[in-house]
Amino acid sequence: MMENQLVLRRRQLTALLLAMIVGLFLFEPWSLFSKPIWEQEPSSESIAKGEQIFAANCAVCHGEKAVGENLQRPLGGMKDQGGYLAPALNGTGHAWHHPDEVLFRIIHEGSIAEDSPMRGFAGKLSDSEIVASIHYFKSLWPKEILNRHTEMVQH
Numbered sequence: 001m002m003e004n005q006l007v008l009r010r011r012q013l014t015a016l017l018l019a020m021i022v023g024l025f026l027f028e029p030w031s032l033f034s035k036p037i038w039e040q041e042p043s044s045e046s047i048a049k050g051e052q053i054f055a056a057n058c059a060v061c062h063g064e065k066a067v068g069e070n071l072q073r074p075l076g077g078m079k080d081q082g083g084y085l086a087p088a089l090n091g092t093g094h095a096w097h098h099p100d101e102v103l104f105r106i107i108h109e110g111s112i113a114e115d116s117p118m119r120g121f122a123g124k125l126s127d128s129e130i131v132a133s134i135h136y137f138k139s140l141w142p143k144e145i146l147n148r149h150t151e152m153v154q155h
């Protein structure tokens, strides 16, 4: 009798433990504390990876080293013959006015302007590749711009 009760008790404990483990994986409570992907800190690896991604996917419009489509017009805007000019992303343009989350969304989902050639890369690049491309062009920003960007996000 005693032994039977002990076995029952042990089964209940095992069931409870299993339920807890399953719950942990279903609800991933730690994800409440993890940062969104665009807040990941750049590393020399992510910047190097981003440089390759940028060269293969973005430089065709934004120029090599993200100088912009037209060196005279880092802010982009409209071309004389119509259509959008790809702005510089190296800190001389306007991109640094956007928090990292907005930069991520522009690259992930594309420009809000439907007639813009800036289309989303969601199907083409993984989230971490998009973040790496941001780490790369931010690595080109002068320190002062980088500081102002960080301050802007914190306020």
Ligand code: HEC
Pocket (backbone or CB within 6 Å): 053, 054, 057, 058, 059, 060, 061, 062, 076, 084, 085, 086, 087, 089, 093, 094, 095, 096, 098, 103, 106, 107, 111, 112, 113, 116, 117, 118, 119, 121, 133, 134
């Ligand atoms: C086919 C040309 C083209 C390609 C390829 C392209 N872009 Fe763009 N991008 C543009 C144009 C044009 C704009 C500005 C017009 C707009 O925002 O709609 C823009 C805007 C942006 C902006 C917003 C800049 C700002 O100052 O507001 C970011 C950030 C950006 N692109 C990043 C990227 C990244 C990163 C890639 C590669 C993964 C990429 N783009 C590929 C043409 C392109």
